[in-house]
Amino acid sequence: MNGHPSLAEFATGFGLKQSAARPPLGSYIRQLWQRRHFIWAFASAKNIAMYTESRLGQVWQVLTPLLNAAVYYLIFGLLLNTSRGLPHNTFIPFLVTGVFLFTFTQRSVNSGAKSVGDNLSLIRALHFPRATLPLAYTIIELQQLLVSMVVLFLIVLGFGEPLTLNWLLLVPVLLMQLLFNVGISLALARIGAFNRDIQQLLPFLLRTWLYFSGIIYSLSGLMKSSKIHHHPWIGHILEANPAYVYVELSRLSLLGSYRTYVHQKLNEPTMHLWWYGVAWAVVMFLVGFWFFFRAEERYGRG
Amino acid sequence: MADAVKEKRKVSEELFDSAPPVTIDGTREPIVVVDDLHIIYRVYGAGGKGNAASAFSRVLRREHRPTMKEVHAIRGLSFVAYKGDAIGVIGTNGSGKSTLLKAIAGLLPPESGGVYTAGQPSLLGVNAALMNDLTGERNIVLGCLAMGMSPDEVKAKYDEIVKFAGLKEGFIQLPMRAYSSGMGSRLRFAIAASKSHDVLLIDEALATGDAKFRRKSAKKIDELREEAGAVFLVAHQLDSIKEMCNRVLWIDEGTLVMDGDTDTVVDAYSEATAK
Numbered sequence: 113m114n115g116h117p118s119l120a121e122f123a124t125g126f127g128l129k130q131s132a133a134r135p136p137l138g139s140y141i142r143q144l145w146q147r148r149h150f151i152w153a154f155a156s157a158k159n160i161a162m163y164t165e166s167r168l169g170q171v172w173q174v175l176t177p178l179l180n181a182a183v184y185y186l187i188f189g190l191l192l193n194t195s196r197g198l199p200h201n202t203f204i205p206f207l208v209t210g211v212f213l214f215t216f217t218q219r220s221v222n223s224g225a226k227s228v229g230d231n232l233s234l235i236r237a238l239h240f241p242r243a244t245l246p247l248a249y250t251i252i253e254l255q256q257l258l259v260s261m262v263v264l265f266l267i268v269l270g271f272g273e274p275l276t277l278n279w280l281l282l283v284p285v286l287l288m289q290l291l292f293n294v295g296i297s298l299a300l301a302r303i304g305a306f307n308r309d310i311q312q313l314l315p316f317l318l319r320t321w322l323y324f325s326g327i328i329y330s331l332s333g334l335m336k337s338s339k340i341h342h343h344p345w346i347g348h349i350l351e352a353n354p355a356y357v358y359v360e361l362s363r364l365s366l367l368g369s370y371r372t373y374v375h376q377k378l379n380e381p382t383m384h385l386w387w388y389g390v391a392w393a394v395v396m397f398l399v400g401f402w403f404f405f406r407a408e409e410r411y412g413r414g
Numbered sequence: 415m416a417d418a419v420k421e422k423r424k425v426s427e428e429l430f431d432s433a434p435p436v437t438i439d440g441t442r443e444p445i446v447v448v449d450d451l452h453i454i455y456r457v458y459g460a461g462g463k464g465n466a467a468s469a470f471s472r473v474l475r476r477e478h479r480p481t482m483k484e485v486h487a488i489r490g491l492s493f494v495a496y497k498g499d500a501i502g503v504i505g506t507n508g509s510g511k512s513t514l515l516k517a518i519a520g521l522l523p524p525e526s527g528g529v530y531t532a533g534q535p536s537l538l539g540v541n542a543a544l545m546n547d548l549t550g551e552r553n554i555v556l557g558c559l560a561m562g563m564s565p566d567e568v569k570a571k572y573d574e575i576v577k578f579a580g581l582k583e584g585f586i587q588l589p590m591r592a593y594s595s596g597m598g599s600r601l602r603f604a605i606a607a608s609k610s611h612d613v614l615l616i617d618e619a620l621a622t623g624d625a626k627f628r629r630k631s632a633k634k635i636d637e638l639r640e641e642a643g644a645v646f647l648v649a650h651q652l653d654s655i656k657e658m659c660n661r662v663l664w665i666d667e668g669t670l671v672m673d674g675d676t677d678t679v680v681d682a683y684s685e686a687t688a689k
Contacts, residue, residue: 119492122438123447123530131520131531150559154543157556161547164589236521237542238560239534409523 134408144241151244155251170259177215177260181208188328197333202369205268209366210327212264213359216257217293218318223249224297225304225311228411235412242411243404246301250294257286264366274368281365289358291393295400302404305411325355332378354392357385442496445644446518446535446613450527453488453510453517453668487513489668490527500645502659502676504652504683510668511648515615518646533612533643536561541602550579550586550593550601557605571608578634579604580627600627607634614642632657652680 135143163169185207198206227245228235235242269275304310326334334340335347350356364371364382374380487510495501503511516522519535543560544553554575558568576586579601581593590598616635635658639645649655655662655676662679664672672679 119436119438119447119449119494120528120530122494123444123449123528126444126447126532128444128447128530128532131518131529131535132523133520146562146564147559149565150556150562153556153559157545157548157552160552161545164547231542233542234560236516237537239520239536240560240562412521412523 132409134405137405140241140243140405140408144243144247147240147244150240151248151251154244154248155255158248158252159255173256173259174263177212178263180215181211184211184328197336198330198373199369201271202367202373205271205273205367206330206363206370207328208264208267209363210325210359212257212260213289213362214322214325214327214355215260216253216289217296217355217358218322219256220250220253220293220297221300221318222314223253225300225314227297227301228305229308232412242408243298243401246297246404247294250290250297253293254290268366273366276368278365278368278371282362285358285361285365285389288389288393291397292354292358295393295396295398298400298404299396302407305407321353321355324350325353325359326350327355327359331356331360332374332380336378351385352388354388354396357388357392361385361389436492436494438494439496444494445497445499445532446495447530448491448493448514448518448527449530451488451491451514451517451529452486452525452527453513453522454525455485455487455513455522457483457485487668488517491665491668491670492527493663493670493673495644495646497643499661500639500647500659502655502662502680503646503648503665504650504655504662504680505665505671506687509665511665512617513668514665515617515646515648518613519615531613535613535615536609536611537615537617538606538611538638544590544602544605546591547589549589550576550581553590553601554605557602558608561606561609563609575601575604575608578607578630596624596627603631603634607631607638610638610641612643614638614645616645616647652684656680 134140159173163172166172168175185204189203189207224246227249228242231245234245300310300314322328325331331347331350335344335350340346360382364374364385374382491510491514503514505511513522515537517524518529518531519537520529520531521537543557545556548556554572555568558571558575559565563571579597581597581601585593585597590601593601632654635645639658645658647655647658659676662672662674662676662683663670664679664683672682
């Protein structure tokens with residue numbers, strides 16, 4: 113073009129590389145690994161900055177999930193009584209565990225969708241693998257979860273649940289959920305970067321997801337008691353829902369009385385939930401990462 | 415959509431014909447090659463009636479968002495920069511200087527054409543990574559990590575950064591929103607300048623602060639330039655361009671008006687803008 117078609121060839125002849133090109137996957141992952149300290153520092157910094165204006169400061173990290181659980185207890189525990197056969201002393205820890213763990217996924221999805229759009233100035237100023245951003249936002253949520261976990265343990269112990277070795281199973285459950293959250297937040301980061309409308313839609317999708325995931329009621333109880341127990345396939349579909357899988361697995365690990373109730377009173381197997389959990393974590397992570405990576409060079413154009 | 419881009423390219427190519435052709439100097443090693451570069455920004459939220467009814471009828475008629483405007487910031491720029499070049503970029507406000515730097519840094523994807531570089535060009539500026547609610551201490555660590563340093567490198571550079579920024583006693587432990595604008599920009603510059611780069615891109619308005627700090631930062635930029643393979647400097651003060659650059663690109667409306675040695679281009683530019 114314009115009498116100098118050889119400029120690009122001239123450049124590549126000297127071994128120059130396209131500056132806005134997407135690096136190969138291997139070196140992309142290596143770059144991302146090099147940024148791990150930045151990811152952690154960025155997440156901690158955001159967490160600190162989030163509450164500097166409020167008087168209670170970091171206390172809100174604990175208060176927010178607590179208030180959420182209180183609201184759900186008021187409505188679904190007292191007014192609508194969705195406990196469906198769960199003993200009362202089990203229902204509150206059951207509800208609080210559900211709300212806290214679902215919040216982790218919910219907030220990862222929400223902040224993942226915003227992670228690219230909210231940091232355009234950063235993207236336009238510095239060179240770094242863009243997957244850093246959704247990753248850092250998931251780490252923010254992880255840090256918040258770890259704080260609310262302490263509260264959760266206190267509530268659970270306060271309701272007379274015994275501290276057993278089963279609690280250790282929570283670690284692999286949270287790791288699977290973290291992997292799943294990273295994947296889904298990477299996927300939504302790409303969607304949200306090119307289509308801002310998703311942020312208006314997400315609250316509705318997430319609320320629907322909440323109501324389908326057996327967070328505020330017992331899914332097994334629902335399947336046993338209502339009309340849909342004639343259609344067991346509905347139960348099978350609802351059971352494969354990742355949010356339900358991770359929440360249910362953490363309840364089974366944490367709450368001894370709930371475990372007894374499910375295994376002995378309802379006589380239900382729960383081993384398959386572990387397989388669902390692993391599958392969702394691995395598939396979502398790989399798909400999300402690949403999906404995000406494919407548009408790497410286009411983030412920041414706006 | 416694609417037609418629109420083609421249309422724009424045709425226009426810009428006509429403009430481009432009047433621009434000087436690119437000559438390749440075979441004896442020197444190129445470090446940045448910009449080949450017929452086009453950059454188009456998409457800006458959302460401009461214009462439109464802004465009520466739900468008009469937006470809905472627009473969706474029904476399958477029209478594009480009127481609130482999305484395209485800004486064709488760079489229109490077919492080509493040049494070659496060689497190792498050891500210090501290139502000044504001049505032009506009026508909105509002529510595309512900063513966009514060009516961002517494109518060279520690989521931060522704005524080109525619509526067509528390409529930027530080829532040896533090594534990683536980086537903009538001197540970490541402002542975006544810093545957070546006003548955090549202390550100066552934490553911002554130094556965060557900024558350095560954002561530029562890709564390892565925690566050990568950060569530790570090694572930390573004292574140097576604090577010393578260079580020359581903040582008053584105790585301010586380093588205060589959140590950055592408590593800093594005066596001069597103090598803030600000094601700290602930002604100190605962080606940004608703590609890393610050496612393959613190709614260094616310096617946007618204007620960096621040399622802020624009092625006279626003493628300006629001298630200090632000019633010296634620092636000189637140091638960085640010696641370490642880097644090439645330097646691009648955007649500035650409005652023609653003095654600093656004359657002082658530091660051996661070559662100048664004059665850009666107007668996203669196209670190259672003139673490319674040559676500093677005195678020739680700066681003189682021509684001064685003459686054109688004096689009218």
